[in-house]
Amino acid sequence: MALYLTRFSYTPETWARLTKNPEDRREAARKYIESVGGKLHGFWYAFGSYDGYNLWEAPDNASMAAVAIAISGGAALSKFETIPLLTVEETLDALRRAQTVGYRPPGA
């Protein structure tokens, strides 16, 4: 299982619809990710460049893409970006492996 961060924004129509009919979208998000064998870890709305963020876990990239495609296909979002995350343990492992890569800057 891998963790993913999704940054999204709703279209003005989606916000108008939600204003008329407020709804906890965490439930919907949980259902979608569970349908591919994953898990929702967090869901927040936010100030700034994106309307919201969520953190979820999926068995692989294709399962995560399935959820992303289903959501994007619904046309309720103006932005939708999914970033695969590395845990701190994975990054420590990567740092140790980076020592053996033997990098030399271009032209040096």
Add this chain to the structure above:
Amino acid sequence: MHASSRISKFLFNSSLNINAMKHFIAVLYGSALCFLFAFQQQNNKNITKPADLSDFSRQDTGKIASHFYLTRFSYTPETWARLMKNPEDRRVAANKYIESVGGKLHGFWYAFGAYDGYCIWEAPDNVSMAAVGLAITGGGALSKFETTPLLTVEETLDALRRAQKVGYRQPGT
């Protein structure tokens, strides 16, 4: 064949001068490199088994699962200055780095526009790809370095089929 004829020529030459010795070592070194290259090619075959070599975007069906990544990068002005003074094929370096984690370089281009260059490579997993990314960014020669995991067309077709079962409903409807 070329190397062996040189070797026999060397062996039949009775006057053992230092230049001939240097030449012999160079030939030996060259054949060792050829062997090493062939060996690495062989290793790559174990990592990636694309159905058609001209289409590397096909999903690897070999025993070792691997993933494709797109890296967009830019050099610092100092790096460009250094490369101007000392031009170098960085594909060779990039290939060495990715192979050190069991991956493979598929392409390397310089470009006009927002990024100085792009490369497509394959790694066993995110951690191996991150190891290469960290080694490169730690070198301080780049001003931009962004790695995007790619999905093959096959994986996306699979995702599209799975998307049908997600049952999405718009917010507030």
